[in-house]
Amino acid sequence: MLLQVEGLKMYYEILGKGLVHAVDDVFFSLDKGETLGVVGESGCGKSSLAISILRLLPINGKILGGRVLLDGVDILNMDLEKFRKEIRWKRISIVFQGAMNALNPVLRVGDQIAEAIMLHSDVSKKEAMKRVISLLEMVGIDGSRAKGYPFEFSGGMRQRVMIAMALALNPQILIADEPTTALDVIVQAQILKLIKNIQRRLELSVILISHDISMVSELSDKLAIMYAGQIVELGDMVDVYLNPLHPYTKALLSSVPSIKMKRRLLKSIPGAPPNLLQPPKGCRFHPRCPFKADLCEEEEPEFVSVSKDHFVRCHRFEELRGVEFK
């Protein structure tokens, strides 16, 4: 296994209010060349999960438990200086919502990419710029644009620049955190296609984070559904899509229209996501779950294995097999 996340726990400390349970007991693994889609609504901890893996937490973000193994080595407890030099960007890189501000507005894009190259490898500025130009051309941008500033690029092109930058050091894992949010639909499709092509060509492992389950499932081999800081269901993409076990997964799928299936009314999930300062007792989804039993209010369900690659965090998934969300 290339990457294994085991019981990762990351809380934000809010002065005078307590702890925000942003990432709570998260498990997943990622193989070489595999794409994991992480889906959940805003504030469920998806981005917190991404920045926890790269240890890019704000001052009040505290990792309180768990392990992250990269090729069997725990990178969570690695010396930060070593982690910064050997892991960040070199082995795990990240693409943020680039359409807005992920690039420094006052530096030329070529210099920003070259900076990453020169930081991690011993090359001259000239050689680095050569690599920059070939990277830009790989993502479909003319090499001469390396001299341009971010404000001279459109949102979609900026995202291409971000992707080129993320690939600068041939990392093993690319985390794409909402890579197409704030882009229009056509550009979205182009960016996704680009990620897909590059991923195949470079045998890259990708963690694709989004709130858009249908977009994610187009690219992913595996799907992780996140709710209130926890992964509630994890499995092979087709398996999760066709046989969802967790009520929340079922709810998400029934809120998305499909052009292939029978015409039906879309369903919404009643209620709102919980305040992660005080997550609900028991199962975190129980206040919104139509199937909740007494047990769900009392006891937190375990993340259990259903089959070899399919995991779910629900007390009643057995009884609810095949039952639709309503």
Add this chain to the structure above:
Amino acid sequence: MSVGGGGLLKYMGKRAVDRIAVVLSSLTLQFLLLRVLPYYVLGIDPSFFFLNPNLTEAQRELIRKQFGLDESLASQFVKYVLSLFTGNMGFSFYTRRPVFSELMERLPNTVLLLGTATVLTIIIGLIVGIIAVSKRGTRFDASIIGSSIFVSAFPHFYVGLLLLLIFGFYLRWFPIAGTISRPPPRDPVIYVADLLRHMALPLITLLITGIGGFALFIRNLFLTQLGEDYVLTARAKGLNEREVMVRHVLRNVLAPVINILALEFPGIISGAVIVETVFSWYGVGRWLFQAATQFDYPVVQAVLFIQVALTVVSLYIADLIIALIDPRVRLR
């Protein structure tokens, strides 16, 4: 389509026109407020304030003529603008001495007090602000915010009077007024020590009221930038905190900092009106206050003109620096 030097030249040309327009319109406004409004509209004859009331009408007329008050407004305006630009600031109505030489007497005191205060405010404010932002969200940060707001809410004159009362009057640690003891000490070392003792309270007043606001400004500036995504990108690339600060954040906070510094700079010359007045400091700020209350137009005009001209020049330099740092600015 990258932005070249032509864009910069064009931008700076446009800014120059803007700035000259600012100087001219503020000169016109000053002329209207100081020359036209009191004398021609409100009917206040400045000669009442400084002439012996027993003078004859002919003598008064002669004196008004001496000051050019008998000429038409238009020719007064032309003379006024020309003399300011040629550095001839005329004669004080009150002391009849050249404004320029009176200015030169006071300027060293003001530059000493305000220069020290400004430099210290900037350095201490910068350090406090950066410490606060690097410990953001902690109790330390919260207490810096609280105390900064607290002290910067105090008016200058109140802090000044309070310090005078406690350290000057009750404790008698510092003199309560003036720039130097009378007669001034002969020994140069004692002279400097005496000057510093006189300077202590006004300096502390300026620091107390200035540092808090500047530290908060710096803290918030950095905080806004540190929350930007490009900072996260820079960290994710593997840069250390110092590299992130120096290569990425600093360039983005520089523009507003340079603007603030450009606005602070003219104050070093034109002085602090309230603090200098409270402490009877022999400087430009107090001179401006006295001149304004005595209808001593040439002095008021000279000080205001210097302030406007310096502000415009230092802002223009700031514009140039900012345009060099931030390519987006040149396209405006």
